[in-house]
Structure formats: structure tokens, C-alpha cells
Amino acid sequence: GAGVSQSPSNKVTEKGKDVELRCDPISGHTALYWYRQRLGQGLEFLIYFQGNSAPDKSGLPSDRFSAERTGESVSTLTIQRTQQEDSAVYLCASSLEQGAGNEKLFFGSGTQLSVL
């Protein structure tokens, strides 16, 4: 596709359930990022992939959060045993990464997660 695609766009779940969020980056983009944005707040870094590897997982809030990337393409962010404080917009971004001028982040429209 032409841009970064995220699915679902909205997810309502019950506390304690597991959820899986998907990100399809722009074809050829080697770097992929996940951020979380709570209502009225800034972007909170979660995890970063270079290819299929995650050099920096420092932002994952707890062991309930995990992410993987396969084929240097699609990434999934999984949240186990969801809590109400997990409610937020989860944003995915991708970039060409290497070299000046290729660092621009292209964002998807996000997944709005609501935990009841």
C-alpha cells in the first residue's frame, strides 16, 4: 500500500483479555516503531525494530506487552491480560532509516484501544 496501515482502527475489549494489534509498514522500510499515546498526552516510545530485530525494547511497560516483526514487514503488538490503563491510541511508524534524509517517520492512523 501507499502508507502505513494499522488494524483494527478501533478495539474495545474487556479487562483481562488479550489483544493483538497489527502494523503493515511501507514496503522497503527497514525501521518500524510502536508508540502509545494516551488522551491529551505525548507519544510514549514502546519498541523499535530494525529489520526483524528489536535493538530497543526499553519502552515496553511490562511483561504483558510483546511485539514481533516478520519478513522485515508486518509487525504485531500483543497485550496480554489487558488493564484499563492500557487504553490509548497505539501508533505504528516506519522509515527507510539509513542515511540522512531517510529518517522521516511515516505514521499509521493508529489503533484506538479501549479496555472496559
Added chain:
Amino acid sequence: RKEVEQDPGPFNVPEGATVAFNCTYSNSASQSFFWYRQDCRKEPKLLMSVYSSGNEDGRFTAQLNRASQYISLLIRDSKLSDSATYLCVVKYAGKSTFGDGTTLTVKP
């Protein structure tokens, strides 16, 4: 201390005004710097990169001071359409860290 800090505002200015936003960062080894714009309920989009020599794009001027670990964005002749949240972004070792943003409202 946060890695990237911005004055949250809000900044409320009349059309035609000049407004400046500041951002400081804590990691002196940071490599790249950017300003992004985020409209309400939308995803962030790149406004401009920031270079030590300073750079200008129309009404927008960005400046970087590595010694003071400080980034600025100047908007001249503000338009109603400039109303948004402006996010300072600092990159190190592949990781892009966002400030919490400064909200600008331009009024007629």
C-alpha cells in the same frame, strides 16, 4: 527528567503573529532532530528536520544549539491552519523520542 522537554503551552496567538517554541534534550550524543506536527485526533507528520546551521521552510525556521542541547521552531505570519500540536523529536541510536508537544491556537 524527561529525555525531551517542551513547554506544553497552550500558545494562543492572533493571525499574523510570530510565535516561537523551544525544546531541550538530555542526551548530548543525540544525532538527529526534527519537528513534527499533530492535528487533533490525527497521526503526527514531519514538519521539518533541524540542522545546526539552521534551516528555513517558508514561514517556518528551525534552529539547533548542540552546546545548549536546545532546539527551536519559529513560525512567522501565523495562519489559522497552523493551529496544531508541535512535537520536538530527538533521535539517538535509531530510537526517536518525542516531546509531549506544544499546543498552538491561532485566532482570527
